[in-house]
Amino acid sequence: MKKERPLILISNDDGIEAPGILSLVAAMDGLGDIVVAAPLHEQSAVGHAITMRDPVRARPWPFRGPSGHVTAYAVSGTPADCVKLAMDKLVPRQPDLVVSGINHGPNTAVNVIYSGTVSAATEAAILGIPAIAFSYCKWGSGGDFEASGRMARSVAKRVLEGGLQPGILLNVNIPDLPLADIKGCMITRQARSKWEESFAERMDPFDRPYYWLSGKFVNLDSGENTDLWAVDNGWVSITPIQHDLTAYSALEGLENWKWGDPAGENNT
Amino acid sequence: MKKERPLILISNDDGIEAPGILSLVAAMDGLGDIVVAAPLHEQSAVGHAITMRDPVRARPWPFRGPSGHVTAYAVSGTPADCVKLAMDKLVPRQPDLVVSGINHGPNTAVNVIYSGTVSAATEAAILGIPAIAFSYCKWGSGGDFEASGRMARSVAKRVLEGGLQPGILLNVNIPDLPLADIKGCMITRQARSKWEESFAERMDPFDRPYYWLSGKFVNLDSGENTDLWAVDNGWVSITPIQHDLTAYSALEGLENWKWGDPAGENNT
Numbered sequence: 001m002k003k004e005r006p007l008i009l010i011s012n013d014d015g016i017e018a019p020g021i022l023s024l025v026a027a028m029d030g031l032g033d034i035v036v037a038a039p040l041h042e043q044s045a046v047g048h049a050i051t052m053r054d055p056v057r058a059r060p061w062p063f064r065g066p067s068g069h070v071t072a073y074a075v076s077g078t079p080a081d082c083v084k085l086a087m088d089k090l091v092p093r094q095p096d097l098v099v100s101g102i103n104h105g106p107n108t109a110v111n112v113i114y115s116g117t118v119s120a121a122t123e124a125a126i127l128g129i130p131a132i133a134f135s136y137c138k139w140g141s142g143g144d145f146e147a148s149g150r151m152a153r154s155v156a157k158r159v160l161e162g163g164l165q166p167g168i169l170l171n172v173n174i175p176d177l178p179l180a181d182i183k184g185c186m187i188t189r190q191a192r193s194k195w196e197e198s199f200a201e202r203m204d205p206f207d208r209p210y211y212w213l214s215g216k217f218v219n220l221d222s223g224e225n226t227d228l229w230a231v232d233n234g235w236v237s238i239t240p241i242q243h244d245l246t247a248y249s250a251l252e253g254l255e256n257w258k259w260g261d262p263a264g265e266n267n268t
Numbered sequence: 269m270k271k272e273r274p275l276i277l278i279s280n281d282d283g284i285e286a287p288g289i290l291s292l293v294a295a296m297d298g299l300g301d302i303v304v305a306a307p308l309h310e311q312s313a314v315g316h317a318i319t320m321r322d323p324v325r326a327r328p329w330p331f332r333g334p335s336g337h338v339t340a341y342a343v344s345g346t347p348a349d350c351v352k353l354a355m356d357k358l359v360p361r362q363p364d365l366v367v368s369g370i371n372h373g374p375n376t377a378v379n380v381i382y383s384g385t386v387s388a389a390t391e392a393a394i395l396g397i398p399a400i401a402f403s404y405c406k407w408g409s410g411g412d413f414e415a416s417g418r419m420a421r422s423v424a425k426r427v428l429e430g431g432l433q434p435g436i437l438l439n440v441n442i443p444d445l446p447l448a449d450i451k452g453c454m455i456t457r458q459a460r461s462k463w464e465e466s467f468a469e470r471m472d473p474f475d476r477p478y479y480w481l482s483g484k485f486v487n488l489d490s491g492e493n494t495d496l497w498a499v500d501n502g503w504v505s506i507t508p509i510q511h512d513l514t515a516y517s518a519l520e521g522l523e524n525w526k527w528g529d530p531a532g533e534n535n536t
Contacts, residue, residue: 047348048315048381055470055478080315080382085479088465110394113316113511114348119381126378126462147530154528162525167460168515170522185527189514192435194394197356199324210323211353238527240518243381246457247436250508254438257430259453259506260422262415 006032006096006160009124011082013103013116015042016061016074020102023145024134025065027153028099031160035095036063036072037086039116043078048119051077056085079120087127097160098124101134102148108137108173108227108237109193109219118171122243125169130159132169137231138176147179151236155185167244173227173237186235191226193219274300274364274428277392279350281371281384283310284329284342288370291413292402293333295421296367299428303363304331304340305354307384311346316387319345324353347388355395365428366392369402370416376405376441376495377461377487380509386439390511393437398427400437405499406444415447419504423453435512441495441505454503459494461487 008028012021016038028034037058056077063072073090075082083098100120107115117133124131132155136148151174159170171190175182196218199211219228230237276296280289284306296302305326324345331340341358343350351366368388375383385401392399400423404416419442427438439458443450464486467479487496498505 042321045318045320046315047317047387049317050313050315050382050481052313052481053310055480056467057476057478081481084463084465084481085467088467089469089479110511112513113390114318119315122381128462151530154530158525158527165515165518165521168518171513179530182530184530187519187523189516189519190512192512194396195352197352199353199356201357202323208325210325211357212323213318213320213349213352236527236530238522240515240522241513242515242518243378243513244458244460245380245439245509245511245513247433247508247510248457250433250436250510251455251457253433254506254508255455257426259426259504262419262422262447262450262452262504 007091007093008032008034009086009091009095009098010034010036011079011100011120012038013043013046013079015039020104020136020145023149024099024102024152025070027149028156029066031156032096034070035091036070037075037082037090039079039082040074040076043116045114046078046116047114048080048122049078050080056081058085058090079116080123083120083123095129097156098129098131099134099156102145102152103135105135105139106137106173106231107133107135107171108231109191112171112190121169125167126243128166130164132156132159133171135173137173143176147177147182148174150179168240168242171239171241173231175231175234177234181234182236183234185238186230188225188227188230188237188239190239191219191221191228193217193221275359275361276300276302277354277359277363277366278302278304279306279347279368279388281307281311281347283307288372288404288413291417292367292370292420293338295417296424297334299424300364302338303359304338305343305350305358307347307350308342308344311384313382314346314384315382316348317346318348324349326353326358347384348391351388351391363397365424366397366399367402367424370413370420371403373403373407374405374441374499375401375403375439376499377459380439380458389437393435394511396434398432400424400427401439403441405441411444415445415450416442418447436508436510439507439509441499443499443502445502449502450504451502453506454498456493456495456498456505456507458507459487459489459496461485461489
């Protein structure tokens with residue numbers, strides 16, 4: 001029996017017209033058949049939002065990759081919606097790989113939980129499909145996806161060959177460096193960090209306040225095996241991530257707490 | 269020096285007018301000073317979305333708890349926005365506890381990652397503040413938050429006394445049973461599960477298709493220490509959860525992969 005060519009589903013959170021998804025399609029060119037299902041509009045920082053209260057639409061989209069026409073759909077929803085809808089309605093068979101990105105900007109440390117790019121890959125991992133989220137660690141606009149695309153291709157090839165443990169996806173962050181200056185790939189953990197919020201307060205023309213989210217990113221982690229450290233030091237960071245949020249290390253301690261009897265004295 | 273009364277910040281994802289948040293305010297009554305910062309509109313399934321492209325507003329809201337007026341704000345954003353904004357602009361001092369809910373419907377198994385209720389508590393945990401997400405495991409509308417409120421009070425009191433390990437929050441799911449039939453509290457892990465999507469396809473009056481998200485929940489986990497098992501068997505499920513998504517068990521295996529040299533043969 002002839003083995004079918006791998007099917008690769010591609011999504012992102014910057015939207016179907018973003019340069020990063022064009023680079024990702026180019027990076028996957030020739031590795032398999034490609035279907036793109038990406039948000040019609042930018043969906044940054046939507047985290048793992050899904051659309052439940054409104055219908056979702058998928059519009060065939062004229063998308064040209066390096067080898068010509070690519071089957072593509074612009075979806076009126078979030079990155080997680082794109083993958084859910086694609087799996088049910090848009091792909092001809094189960095994909096062998098789902099890739100998301102290339103996000104313009106890093107998805108490292110605490111930012112992983114806000115990332116729509118990662119959530120698209122997470123949806124695939126929940127369904128047991130190997131999945132990778134790619135981010136190009138360039139702040140601000142502009143930049144060149146060349147090296148990120150090359151590294152994305154390299155990582156995707158390895159995963160197509162080797163598969164991934166079910167439920168695990170890879171969160172890949174590529175430094176903003178020319179290919180020759182990238183040291184290689186490092187397996188990392190998510191750095192401990194937080195944002196110190198400082199909302200900018202302004203007044204509208206009717207003297208009512210409104211607030212813009214802004215803040216200062218604080219790295220709380222001095223480890224040399226984190227996603228932040230890797231990217232800052234010229235490595236491609238590859239973090240295996242999962243959607244089981246259980247804090248296993250905390251289970252035993254909490255089991256020893258006295259939680260009280262539902263009808264007991266503690267409930268007053 | 270007189271110890272200040274604890275400050276408790278309350279949020280949710282069902283919106284500031286939902287019955288569940290009123291029950292949660294009642295459940296916290298007398299345990300400390302209370303500030304409510306909750307979404308103006310329902311925000312279910314927004315996951316960890318934050319609002320970056322639009323300003324956010326906070327409107328003082330007339331909120332009455334069992335002991336009278338409660339300081340409250342309706343926020344034009346997501347649950348994560350509510351906690352971020354509250355921490356920066358709305359609370360008089362750092363809260364001792366952040367509670368979210370009481371969500372109408374379970375937040376167990378894979379649903380945790382879609383939950384706005386959990387994301388509000390996660391924001392607090394990132395900032396090192398003890399936090400608890402409460403959900404009342406009633407499907408559909410209606411129901412009675414009485415037992416959920418009693419259990420929420422009990423768990424919150426324990427956490428105010430004992431604190432939580434920094435970065436860890438509790439995800440609490442309370443079965444839809446009268447208080448007398450609840451067996452007690454069980455420390456659990458998040459059950460492995462998935463949704464099998466089946467979008468309903470319809471045609472609009474212009475003959476263009478649109479899709480409604482629906483699907484079948486599949487429990488992949490037969491363990492008797494999971495959130496699903498606990499709730500199904502009459503226990504309050506308490507799952508410690510974290511925002512570090514690193515799949516630590518996968519690190520070593522991946523370190524042994526050959527990832528290839530950035531400029532090498534694998535990049536073609």
